[in-house]
Amino acid sequence: MSMSHWPPFNFSAGPALLPASVMEQAKEEFCDWHGSGLSVMDFSHRGLDFTSIAEQAEQTLRALLTISDDYHVLFCHGGASLQFSALAMNLLKRKAVYVNTGIWGKKASQEALKYGNVSTIDALQNEQDLSCILPEGSWAIEGDDFDYLHFTPNETIGGIEFDSVPTVGRGKLVADMSSCILSQPINIKDYGLIYAGAQKNIGPAGLAIVIVRKDWLRDDLPSYVPSLLDYRLLAENQSMYNTPPTFAWYLSGLVFNWIKEQGGVATMSDRATARSQALYQCIDNSALYRNPIHPRNRSRMNVPFILQDEALNSEFLKQAETHGLMYLKGHRSVGGMRASLYNAMPMAGVTALVDFMQWFEQTHG
Amino acid sequence: MSMSHWPPFNFSAGPALLPASVMEQAKEEFCDWHGSGLSVMDFSHRGLDFTSIAEQAEQTLRALLTISDDYHVLFCHGGASLQFSALAMNLLKRKAVYVNTGIWGKKASQEALKYGNVSTIDALQNEQDLSCILPEGSWAIEGDDFDYLHFTPNETIGGIEFDSVPTVGRGKLVADMSSCILSQPINIKDYGLIYAGAQKNIGPAGLAIVIVRKDWLRDDLPSYVPSLLDYRLLAENQSMYNTPPTFAWYLSGLVFNWIKEQGGVATMSDRATARSQALYQCIDNSALYRNPIHPRNRSRMNVPFILQDEALNSEFLKQAETHGLMYLKGHRSVGGMRASLYNAMPMAGVTALVDFMQWFEQTHG
Numbered sequence: 001m002s003m004s005h006w007p008p009f010n011f012s013a014g015p016a017l018l019p020a021s022v023m024e025q026a027k028e029e030f031c032d033w034h035g036s037g038l039s040v041m042d043f044s045h046r047g048l049d050f051t052s053i054a055e056q057a058e059q060t061l062r063a064l065l066t067i068s069d070d071y072h073v074l075f076c077h078g079g080a081s082l083q084f085s086a087l088a089m090n091l092l093k094r095k096a097v098y099v100n101t102g103i104w105g106k107k108a109s110q111e112a113l114k115y116g117n118v119s120t121i122d123a124l125q126n127e128q129d130l131s132c133i134l135p136e137g138s139w140a141i142e143g144d145d146f147d148y149l150h151f152t153p154n155e156t157i158g159g160i161e162f163d164s165v166p167t168v169g170r171g172k173l174v175a176d177m178s179s180c181i182l183s184q185p186i187n188i189k190d191y192g193l194i195y196a197g198a199q200k201n202i203g204p205a206g207l208a209i210v211i212v213r214k215d216w217l218r219d220d221l222p223s224y225v226p227s228l229l230d231y232r233l234l235a236e237n238q239s240m241y242n243t244p245p246t247f248a249w250y251l252s253g254l255v256f257n258w259i260k261e262q263g264g265v266a267t268m269s270d271r272a273t274a275r276s277q278a279l280y281q282c283i284d285n286s287a288l289y290r291n292p293i294h295p296r297n298r299s300r301m302n303v304p305f306i307l308q309d310e311a312l313n314s315e316f317l318k319q320a321e322t323h324g325l326m327y328l329k330g331h332r333s334v335g336g337m338r339a340s341l342y343n344a345m346p347m348a349g350v351t352a353l354v355d356f357m358q359w360f361e362q363t364h365g
Numbered sequence: 366m367s368m369s370h371w372p373p374f375n376f377s378a379g380p381a382l383l384p385a386s387v388m389e390q391a392k393e394e395f396c397d398w399h400g401s402g403l404s405v406m407d408f409s410h411r412g413l414d415f416t417s418i419a420e421q422a423e424q425t426l427r428a429l430l431t432i433s434d435d436y437h438v439l440f441c442h443g444g445a446s447l448q449f450s451a452l453a454m455n456l457l458k459r460k461a462v463y464v465n466t467g468i469w470g471k472k473a474s475q476e477a478l479k480y481g482n483v484s485t486i487d488a489l490q491n492e493q494d495l496s497c498i499l500p501e502g503s504w505a506i507e508g509d510d511f512d513y514l515h516f517t518p519n520e521t522i523g524g525i526e527f528d529s530v531p532t533v534g535r536g537k538l539v540a541d542m543s544s545c546i547l548s549q550p551i552n553i554k555d556y557g558l559i560y561a562g563a564q565k566n567i568g569p570a571g572l573a574i575v576i577v578r579k580d581w582l583r584d585d586l587p588s589y590v591p592s593l594l595d596y597r598l599l600a601e602n603q604s605m606y607n608t609p610p611t612f613a614w615y616l617s618g619l620v621f622n623w624i625k626e627q628g629g630v631a632t633m634s635d636r637a638t639a640r641s642q643a644l645y646q647c648i649d650n651s652a653l654y655r656n657p658i659h660p661r662n663r664s665r666m667n668v669p670f671i672l673q674d675e676a677l678n679s680e681f682l683k684q685a686e687t688h689g690l691m692y693l694k695g696h697r698s699v700g701g702m703r704a705s706l707y708n709a710m711p712m713a714g715v716t717a718l719v720d721f722m723q724w725f726e727q728t729h730g
Binding site for chain 2: 007008010012013014015016017018023024026027030031036037038039041042043044045046047077078079080081082084085086111114115197199204205206207222223224225226227228229241242243244245246247248324326327332
């Protein structure tokens with residue numbers, strides 16, 4: 001059996017693919033937005049054309065995630081990593097708890113250590129040679145006098161996802177949703193702050209969304225806080241204290257519209273489940289592939305898998321690319337493979353990947 | 366006499382127009398870069414396709430500005446305002462001198478005050494009702510034991526430009542070139558650090574270029590410095606400590622190529638002089654328009670002008686837009702009009718603006 005070449009499907013963990021129809025629309029109006037003769041990229045951010053685009057994007061996001069007026073929605077520069085610093089600078093007064101289940105949580109907590117008292121909980125454990133998240137009852141949290149509890153609902157690199165929202169700290173949760181935002185409904189009231197780098201489920205790299213309870217903002221920040229990391233200042237200026245990343249903001253708005261048209265985050269969640277189940281089933285039915293995560297914590301967004309014979313890694317990647325299956329190489333800290341299946345990934349991409357993996361196992365396994 | 370409608374020309378101070386041929390190329394390959402079937406926007410920043418794009422952009426910029434290997438070139442998130450904080454965090458140990466000639470310099474010095482001892486020099490003065498820059502001999506700088514001397518070669522809002530590089534502090538100058546980078550040759554050795562937000566002469570908003578002497582980087586930064594503002598860390602990671610704004614980086618590379626094809630920064634400089642002279646001549650020959658800057662410090666990039674009869678402001682803007690001359694409204698802190706004439710502005714845009722201004726004066730003046 002020989003395999004056909006598919007239209008390329010991009011399994012990159014981020015920057016990642018955007019919905020095809022969004023890209024087509026953005027291309028169509030790239031040099032001439034709505035007959036203006038100008039590109040959105042060239043609009044003054046203070047002009048009516050752009051402020052309308054910006055406001056509309058925020059409103060659509062608020063509707064998708066049912067974000068009440070008790071929360072600011074900020075469009076920030078710089079991705080989630082800059083928010084590791086910003087959120088701690090803005091929120092950490094006495095103590096913060098970081099429940100870490102992977103590399104990104106660890107990075108977030110290390111950055112927070114610069115700004116105050118941080119209690120970290122290593123919440124990864126092994127069950128029958130599978131990684132999983134330590135049950136909440138075993139988290140050694142002393143008292144509830146913490147400012148916030150930080151966790152990473154989905155760890156992009158490890159491919160490990162919380163199967164439920166922690167109950168401890170409800171109402172003062174801080175969540176890095178970079179790789180899972182808009183992939184399922186949330187209860188906004190559980191959170192004091194949600195943040196996400198755009199380049200996975202939202203838009204292009206260079207933008208981060210921050211959703212923060214208004215009554216969590218302070219006017220007594222340490223004097224070293226850069227203006228651009230001061231949430232109160234950003235909120236007072238509608239995220240335009242300086243020139244925002246306008247094109248990324250605009251594209252995010254198109255993605256929000258697309259999600260709405262598709263049926264909202266409930267639809268995104270159903271599709272994420274279907275996509276990931278198809279791939280995990282392929283892996284579980286195989287003698288060549290293996291996913292190292294306990295089924296209850298398997299990520300629906302990022303599916304790492306290793307080849308039992310690691311000598312086949314480079315051949316797998318080479319053949320995959322030949323067949324139009326791109327960026328399947330695992331993170332350098334983990335090795336193996338990783339297929340990221342964000343909102344914009346069509347089921348056809350997963351089907352093509354599964355077909356390829358089965359063919360590869362038959363011919364090389 | 367009635368005026369024709371021009372193809373829209375964008376005089377926004379930033380985000381600003383990019384070269385038409387760059388926009389056409391970016392549109393052409395928006396969904397399919399070089400036959401890859403993928404968008405640059407979707408490339409993993411660690412993949413060979415993107416790292417080649419990134420490296421090429423840096424090399425072209427280095428060639429355009431003759432940047433030696435003694436300097437790092439960093440592609441940073443967040444525009445120049447974030448660098449106000451970052452540069453002071455990284456460079457300010459004992460004392461810094463800020464020579465301020467407008468709003469941006471003032472903002473930069475206020476941000477630096479958070480991080481150390483700052484001596485500010487208000488270098489604006491009035492000569493015959495015209496603003497100009499105080500001669501260097503009158504700057505009250507005590508000693509030369511400062512870490513760096515910060516100035517703003519071109520103040521975007523005021524439209525005021527240094528007619529020469531300061532001699533005091535040569536070799537340890539820090540310059541905010543957001544609105545004038547790549548508009549004239551520089552002698553890199555005069556500077557310890559040059560920075561620029563991209564959205565005027567380089568590319569889309571959300572990116573800043575930082576050019577910094579390698580031996581200026583420190584490993585003894587204060588503990589509060591966010592990782593993403595630590596120049597040494599960024600340099601060690603080739604500006605990819607986290608996911609960079611990949612699409613903005615790519616587009617900047619296209620702009621660098623365009624400048625090279627046009628003849629380099631010397632050509633850009635000649636054109637900037639020709640464009641701005643045409644507009645200043647129109648203003649000076651008019652009874653209706655007035656530019657408030659002394660001729661020796663008139664900006665070649667941003668030309669503010671007021672209408673002697675301010676009651677005509679809104680009619681001027683309305684008519685200008687009708688004729689395809691966009692975003693001429695002055696900054697809210699200054700009022701009046703402002704025409705920004707960056708590298709990508711064709712002479713035809715200036716000619717159209719001059720024709721319109723003459724017609725408007727004849728019919729409304």
